[in-house]
Amino acid sequence: MTDPILQNYDKSELLRFTTAGSVDDGKSTLIGRLLYDSQAIFEDQMEAIETASQKTGNEEVNLALLTDGLRAEREQGITIDVAYRYFATPKRKFIIADTPGHVQYTRNMVTGASTANAAIILIDARHGVIEQTLRHAFIASLLQIPHLIVCVNKMDLVDYDEKVFEKISDDFMGFSAKLDVQDIRFIPISALKGDNVVNRSQKMDWYNGPTLMYLLETIYIASDNNHIDPRFPV
Amino acid sequence: MYNYKISHLRELESESIFIMREVAAQFEKPVLLFSGGKDSIIMFHLARKAFFPAKLPFPLLHIDTGHNFQETLDFRDKLVKETGSRLEVRYVEDSIKQGKVAEEKGPNASRNKAQTVTLLDAIEELQVDAALGGGRRDEEKARAKERFFSHRDDFGQWDPKNQRPELWNIFNGRKNMGEHFRVFPISNWTELDVWQYIKLENIALPNLYFTHQREVVNRHGTFLAKSPYIQLTKNEKWEMKTIRFRTIGDMTCTGGVESPADNLTDIINEIAASRTTERGTRHDDKRSEAAMEDRKKEGYF
Known part of the structure; x- marks a missing residue:
């Protein structure tokens, strides 16, 4: 039996993406969820974060600890510098840059975002579009990241309400006229519970679009880089 | 117009080769840290590709703990001889004899930590300004945080809370006297990528x-x-x-x-x-x- 990931390994494409959004919008949790649901977390890593979660008194396993690798980050429960994580599905191989949300660490966010093909912008459903969301969206546009995926997170805390999602999408669309990005999509998710991340949500029948993982696997990136015209460095 | 599409292994390969050339261009005395493990061997292979048919523009540096597998050492010597590369070896044993570091005691004693002292001494002695290493970000959570060009101060220390911005493929190698860089060209490779690449390129291993x-x-x-x-x-x-x-x-x-x-x-x-x-x-x-x-x-x- 051969693993499906291995069969296409020498042909699979590479997609680099980054997560952006304000503090506590759940960037690290989302990445933890993506890795967990696509079975990219190893036993010894899981064991290590389970122990660490218990030490800090969390009831559920804190998936954010997977990427918050520095001592200071674990102590303060925030992301300070960009962390890179890797996983593969049978369709593609992914490099994720998990970036910090705090204003004072924006320069680290820029470092992580600069090499990305796609940016996931997270918005807390309870707070809607806030200043830091716009700042990160604008930086993504400035860096010329061609695809933006806006994830309205924590839908479980607003009773999976369609109206909340519509309102936030409209707000963001209003702002996006100022951005230089052609491709913007919206997905309602709950990173903590796993709705619409890898698996389709049972609680949001009103949403017919793709899950986040499906989008990441299928976004067309071959034309993003011009590999055809020769260039001569001077 | 033809369709130009590269697989992720080739994309990783070209990224690593680009960084190796960047190091050769920006620094005066780089070395390639070589332990004889598979990541070192891949690094060596990539470095040869980056500068072929010329020989490597930098020597290999091996920090020998004295606790190596004999197979690894034999493999290293054979590789160096066949390719006509330069090899510098520094011994942890010497640092211990000089009293710079104490040997650990007990059943779990290891010289892993002691080799840091020997490495920093070697960097100072050889006036190395960039040490290429085969560290990968998927190995460990602190490594996942490190830049390709990782700055070290006068004492060889890394400051994880104050790393430099590193945009696109622009790498900033500016430093003051006595400071140096650790450079990790295969940062973005995973263990599986390494093995796939070894197979793809048919690279010999111990x-x-x-x-x-x-x-x-x-x-x-x-x-x-x-x-x-x-x-x-x-x-x-x-x-x-x-x-x-x-x-x-x-x-x-x-x-x-x-x-x-x-x-x-x-x-x-x-x-x-x-x-x-x-x-x-x-x-x-x-x-x-x-x-x-x-x-x-x-x-x-």
């Missing part, structure tokens, strides 16, 4: 990576090879096992896994199905949650 019979002791779930540097505790005994190694470092901290894999295809299948990371067999990382970060801050590679 036979430790393939299955063989060896006398080992089971300590905390990993199999440590029999050597004069390992003392048994009361309830432990040597036993014969069919094992191979997923990583190769010091004999005192590298554990083998039981495996029948004797070729690259089997190894790749085994790794894809594996539910633990390769550093799960490394005793040096299990010492505390931030073991790697602490060692890196002191100047470990």
Whole structure:
């Protein structure tokens, strides 16, 4: 039996993406969820974060600890510098840059975002579009990241309400006229519970679009880089 | 117009080669840190590709703990001889004799930490301004945070809270006198990528990576090879096992896994199905949650 990931390994494409959004919008949790649901977390890593979660008194396993690798980050429960994580599905191989949300660490966010093909912008459903969301969206546009995926997170805390999602999408669309990005999509998710991340949500029948993982696997990136015209460095 | 599409392995390869050339262009005295493990061997292979048909514009530097597998050393010497590369070796034993570092005691004693001192001395002695290393971000959570060009201060220390911006493929190698950089061209590779690439390019490896019979002791779930540097505790005994190694470092901290894999295809299948990371067999990382970060801050590679 051969693993499906291995069969296409020498042909699979590479997609680099980054997560952006304000503090506590759940960037690290989302990445933890993506890795967990696509079975990219190893036993010894899981064991290590389970122990660490218990030490800090969390009831559920804190998936954010997977990427918050520095001592200071674990102590303060925030992301300070960009962390890179890797996983593969049978369709593609992914490099994720998990970036910090705090204003004072924006320069680290820029470092992580600069090499990305796609940016996931997270918005807390309870707070809607806030200043830091716009700042990160604008930086993504400035860096010329061609695809933006806006994830309205924590839908479980607003009773999976369609109206909340519509309102936030409209707000963001209003702002996006100022951005230089052609491709913007919206997905309602709950990173903590796993709705619409890898698996389709049972609680949001009103949403017919793709899950986040499906989008990441299928976004067309071959034309993003011009590999055809020769260039001569001077 | 034709369709130009490259696979992710080739994309990783070109990224690494670009960084190696960037190092040769920006720095005066780079070295390639070489331990004889598979990541070092890949680095060496990429470096040769980057500058071929010229010889490497920098020497290899091996920090010898004195606890290496003989197979690794033989492999290293053969590789150096065949390719006509330069090799510098510095010994942890010498640092211990000079009284710069004390040897650890007890059954779990390891020279892993001591080699930092020897490495920093070698960097100063050879006036190295950039040390290329085969560290990968998927290995460990502190490594996942490091830049390609990682700045080290006068004392060889890493400051994880104050790393430089690194945009696109622009790498900033500016530094003051006495400071240096650690550069990690294969940062974005995973263990699986490394093995796939070894297969794709048909790269030779020490036979430790393939299955063989060896006398080992089971300590905390990993199999440590029999050597004069390992003392048994009361309830432990040597036993014969069919094992191979997923990583190769010091004999005192590298554990083998039981495996029948004797070729690259089997190894790749085994790794894809594996539910633990390769550093799960490394005793040096299990010492505390931030073991790697602490060692890196002191100047470990």
